[in-house]
Amino acid sequence: MDMNINILSNSEVQTLNEIIENAQNIVICCHKSPDGDALGSSLGWANFLSSCGKASTIVAPDAYPDFLQWMPGANSIVRYDKHTEQATTLLQNADLIFCLDFNGSDRVDEMKDALDASPAKKVMIDHHLNPRMETVLTVSHPNMSSTSELVFRIIWQLGKFEEMSKECAVNIYCGMMTDTGGFTYNSTQPEIFFIISQLLTKGIDKDRIYRNVFNNFSQWAIRLRGYLMSQKLNVFSDLHASYFTISRRDMRDFHFIKGDAEGLVNEPLRIKGMKLSVSLREDDRRDNLIWVSLRSVGNFPCNKMAEDFFNGGGHLNASGGRLNCSLTEAEKVVREAFAYYEGALTGWGPLPKSRKEQVENDNNK
Numbered sequence: 001m002d003m004n005i006n007i008l009s010n011s012e013v014q015t016l017n018e019i020i021e022n023a024q025n026i027v028i029c030c031h032k033s034p035d036g037d038a039l040g041s042s043l044g045w046a047n048f049l050s051s052c053g054k055a056s057t058i059v060a061p062d063a064y065p066d067f068l069q070w071m072p073g074a075n076s077i078v079r080y081d082k083h084t085e086q087a088t089t090l091l092q093n094a095d096l097i098f099c100l101d102f103n104g105s106d107r108v109d110e111m112k113d114a115l116d117a118s119p120a121k122k123v124m125i126d127h128h129l130n131p132r133m134e135t136v137l138t139v140s141h142p143n144m145s146s147t148s149e150l151v152f153r154i155i156w157q158l159g160k161f162e163e164m165s166k167e168c169a170v171n172i173y174c175g176m177m178t179d180t181g182g183f184t185y186n187s188t189q190p191e192i193f194f195i196i197s198q199l200l201t202k203g204i205d206k207d208r209i210y211r212n213v214f215n216n217f218s219q220w221a222i223r224l225r226g227y228l229m230s231q232k233l234n235v236f237s238d239l240h241a242s243y244f245t246i247s248r249r250d251m252r253d254f255h256f257i258k259g260d261a262e263g264l265v266n267e268p269l270r271i272k273g274m275k276l277s278v279s280l281r282e283d284d285r286r287d288n289l290i291w292v293s294l295r296s297v298g299n300f301p302c303n304k305m306a307e308d309f310f311n312g313g314g315h316l317n318a319s320g321g322r323l324n325c326s327l328t329e330a331e332k333v334v335r336e337a338f339a340y341y342e343g344a345l346t347g348w349g350p351l352p353k354s355r356k357e358q359v360e361n362d363n364n365k
Contacts, residue, residue, distance in 0.1 A: 003194045006157045007141060007150065013157065015137050019121055020049070023096035026056035027120070031102035032109040034064040035262075036213060038101040040175020041125070041147040043073045045098060047168030048155050056098075059087045061111045065259025067216040071174060072167035080111040087114065094120040101147040103128040103140070125150050129303070129313060142315070145187050148175025152195050161198065169202035174209050181266055182210065185297070185317050217260065224254035225264055233268060236338060239345045242268040243278035243334045245327055251284055265293040275300045275345055278337075280323075280330045290323040290330040300344060301351065308355045309337040 008016065020026075028046055030038035042058050049056045058073075062081040068074065080087040091097070091111075097120045099105075105112045124131055124138045127147050131140040144150055152172050155161060173196065180187040200206065217225075232244045246261060254260075265279040276296045283289035292310040294302035296317045303319040306312035310333070312321020323330045343349020 003191060005153045005191050005194065007139065007153045008157055012137060012139070016123070016154070017158070019096055019123065019136060020052060020054060023054065023121075025090075025094045025120075026054055026096045026098070027090050027094040027118075028056055028058045028098045028100060029091075029102075029108060029111075029115060030058070030060055030100050031107040032061040032111075033258075034060050034062075034068075034101075036068060036178025037146045037148050037175040039064055039068055039071055039074065039077075040171045040173075040178070041100045041151045042077075043071055044148060044151050044168050044171035044175065045100060045125070046073060047165055047171060048151070048160065051160060051163045051165065051168070057090055059090055059111070061108045063258050065262055066257050067213055067259050067262065068174075070212050070216075072170055080108075080114070087111070091115060091118040091120070094118055096120055097122045099124045099126070099133060099135070100151075101126055101128075103130060104132040125154070128315075145189070145192055146176045146179035148172045148179065149192065149195060151175075152199070156198075164202060166202045166204060169199045169204045170209060173199045173204055173206060174213065177206075177209065178213060179318075181263065181318075182214065185295075186315060214263070218255075218257075220255040221257075221260040224250065224256065224260055225267070227254065228261075228264065229267060235268070235271065235274075237273075239338050239342060240273050240275040241278070241338050241345055242271070242274060242276070243280060243331070244268070245331065246279065246281040247327055248282045248284060251282075256284070265295050269295060269297055276302060276305075276338075278334055280327060280334065282327050288324055288326060290325060290327060292321040292323060292330070294319045294321075304351070304354065305337050305341055308340070309333055 028042045030042045046056050046058055058077045060077050060079055078087050091114045099122055103126050105115050108115055122135045124133055124135045125147055126140050127142055127144045129142045131138050141150060228244050235242045265277050268274055268277040279293040281291045294306055296302040301316050303314045303316055306314055306319035306321045310321025314320055344351045
């Protein structure tokens with residue numbers, strides 16, 4: 001079968017080539033708390049631009065997980081929270097900004113004002129729903145596994161695969177791998193494995209990349225995981241759902257560093273019959289801020305639950321959000337969400353209307 005992985009129209013290809021050619025100061029941005037896909041797509045795109053003879057700087061809102069420090073080029077990333085003046089100057093002086101793996105400037109958190117104020121042309125490459133930024137080009141494909149996949153497809157379509165470096169291939173593969181849980185969800189399209197086969201021709205060691213990401217925890221991180229699953233996991237067997245909490249005290253007791261809980265929200269889905277897993281984590285600095293992660297299997301839309309209850313969104317099987325309340329209050333919200341979606345979780349009822357629609361219907365009665 002002839003595999004067609006092109007995603008840009010002819011006019012979009014022309015636009016992208018022209019703006020890259022004419023740019024002198026290029027910045028690449030990713031979302032707050034960058035994950036493997038945010039870093040993989042950003043670093044991979046920077047590698048690509050370098051092969052085109054264009055220098056670029058990656059500006060990230062804040063820290064990324066310790067287990068991603070090994071990624072090629074990661075040590076050159078400028079963090080806005082640590083080097084605010086330098087990052088702001090880079091954004092202000094840029095004539096082209098690539099916004100990777102986020103659909104709106106609110107996703108860069110405290111860097112939002114500096115990004116919005118930049119006079120640079122902006123290009124979005126993203127796989128989240130509802131893009132909402134003014135750009136000269138938006139490449140948005142929510143049905144794709146990751147932004148790193150989009151980056152590969154664009155490089156391929158531009159005819160630049162032969163020039164792709166091994167470092168670029170490593171970063172793209174890592175981004176695709178992390179955003180699919182090691183290719184265990186949102187990764188059934190045959191094009192994904194065609195892309196992997198092509199990346200392997202660059203000499204990447206996919207097994208080593210896996211170990212670097214998933215087998216790179218400290219002993220304290222492993223002890224924390226065991227403790228949380230043993231003492232903090234709440235399982236609702238009749239609803240095929242579960243949640244667990246991570247408090248500041250838990251983080252302090254187990255010497256928590258950024259990334260120690262990465263992927264843990266997937267663990268309860270290994271329970272037979274489980275459809276939904278939710279993680280609630282206290283922010284380690286700001287009071288009354290709870291970070292919410294949701295994972296589901298099959299066709300249960302955890303992104304709808306994230307929108308309805310957790311001020312968030314995302315993909316069908318992987319979403320996130322936040323709550324401005326205490327951890328105890330957040331637990332009440334989770335239980336309310338489980339009750340609201342009981343029919344869909346148990347299979348005994350349809351997917352409920354969004355809470356916004358429900359409120360509007362109630363008001364119209």
